[in-house]
Amino acid sequence: MQKTIKNVLTCPVWVLQLFTGAKSFRDNPLIGSRRLNEAGLHGLRQGLAHWAAGWRRRRLRRAIPPHLAAEFDRDGFVVIRDFLPAATFGQVLDDVRRYRGAGRETIQGDTVTRRIALTPDSLDRMPGVRRLLDGTLLGRLIRLAGSRDCEPLYYIQTILPHAVTGEGDPQLQLHADTFHPTVKAWFTLTDTAEGSGPFVYVPGSHKLNPARQAWEKRMSLAAGPSGDRLSGRGSFRVDEAAIAGMGYPPPRAVAVPANSLIVADTGGFHARGVSADPGIRVEIWAYERGNPFFAPLIDIWRIPALGRRRGAFVWALHDWLEASGFGVHVWRKRSDVGAFDGEVAGHGAVGIPPGLSTRFGQVTSRMIRRFARR
Numbered sequence: 273m274q275k276t277i278k279n280v281l282t283c284p285v286w287v288l289q290l291f292t293g294a295k296s297f298r299d300n301p302l303i304g305s306r307r308l309n310e311a312g313l314h315g316l317r318q319g320l321a322h323w324a325a326g327w328r329r330r331r332l333r334r335a336i337p338p339h340l341a342a343e344f345d346r347d348g349f350v351v352i353r354d355f356l357p358a359a360t361f362g363q364v365l366d367d368v369r370r371y372r373g374a375g376r377e378t379i380q381g382d383t384v385t386r387r388i389a390l391t392p393d394s395l396d397r398m399p400g401v402r403r404l405l406d407g408t409l410l411g412r413l414i415r416l417a418g419s420r421d422c423e424p425l426y427y428i429q430t431i432l433p434h435a436v437t438g439e440g441d442p443q444l445q446l447h448a449d450t451f452h453p454t455v456k457a458w459f460t461l462t463d464t465a466e467g468s469g470p471f472v473y474v475p476g477s478h479k480l481n482p483a484r485q486a487w488e489k490r491m492s493l494a495a496g497p498s499g500d501r502l503s504g505r506g507s508f509r510v511d512e513a514a515i516a517g518m519g520y521p522p523p524r525a526v527a528v529p530a531n532s533l534i535v536a537d538t539g540g541f542h543a544r545g546v547s548a549d550p551g552i553r554v555e556i557w558a559y560e561r562g563n564p565f566f567a568p569l570i571d572i573w574r575i576p577a578l579g580r581r582r583g584a585f586v587w588a589l590h591d592w593l594e595a596s597g598f599g600v601h602v603w604r605k606r607s608d609v610g611a612f613d614g615e616v617a618g619h620g621a622v623g624i625p626p627g628l629s630t631r632f633g634q635v636t637s638r639m640i641r642r643f644a645r646r
């Protein structure tokens with residue numbers, strides 16, 4: 273009886289989430305419903321999201337050099353080597369090497385990821401990095417790939433493979449981040465060789481085709497109850513046989529030197545390539561994921577002064593949610609850290625129970641129930 277009352281109370285949230293980027297087949301019984309997905313719910317949400325992204329991109333692509341727009345349309349990602357003139361790149365690198373301040377670290381498998389938010393305050397101390405972010409082409413490519421005209425979240429990101437004990441890094445397995453077009457970008461500050469964790473992408477996999485849609489339907493039925501936690505949360509893992517079955521070419525590793533820009537629709541299949549040895553990869557990293565169906569009429573994040581405070585705001589919000597008992601914020605604070613530091617806080621300081629990842633990207637029905645109980 274109590275369960276029925278709870279379900280009635282949370283049902284409106286589950287329904288509303290259908291019109292957002294909510295993707296977890298485990299946390300929302302409508303998104304995870306076998307009956308609704310057999311009837312085509314997942315396919316409908318995915319098809320509508322792709323259509324809406326295509327419509328928004330038609331306007332955003334006008335600002336992009338035609339050869340880059342064509343490359344993105346064909347492959348789902350663009351790569352630009354020697355993105356900045358050498359002297360300008362030197363200043364960006366120098367800024368990042370010198371900067372020390374507050375950052376965050378998390379652990380996935382045996383890999384540590386560190387991020388330092390690029391806010392107006394931190395950019396005051398990194399004028400070269402600010403000029404990079406103010407440059408028009410970077411922002412325009414990210415807006416095209418993400419199909420949203422707003423300031424993305426920018427960070428300095430450090431990847432330290434094999435830095436701690438743990439199982440394999442889950443990012444090494446090919447996957448789509450979610451069911452709809454979305455963007456991540458990397459401006460490299462270190463060289464990335466074939467064997468040191470390059471970006472890997474299946475060219476063309478940002479586009480749907482009938483075989484992909486049939487695979488998506490099968491996954492939507494199997495993901496929720498499967499033992500594959502990340503697929504169950506809506507980030508479908510995929511193997512090379514399935515990729516070939518969908519008619520896509522084999523994955524391509526994008527090994528690039530420092531001063532390269534990669535902008536990708538991570539709704540397509542991608543992974544972090546294997547790193548044979550411990551090492552350090554540093555980049556300016558950008559991310560944006562808006563509502564896949566609707567563009568807001570007034571988007572405050574379009575204003576750079578506000579948009580560049582969003583990353584720090586999201587961290588503070590997630591800290592508050594954790595302090596209020598809503599879950600675990602896996603991005604743990606580190607003070608006085610530099611992007612090129614080799615030492616990591618490690619399991620002791622991060623203290624995340626194995627297998628957990630952040631749950632604050634969307635309001636889950638579980639959160640509402642906990643809030644109601646309080």
Ligand SMILES: [Fe+2]
Nearest residue numbers: 448449538542
């Ligand atoms: Fe990903």
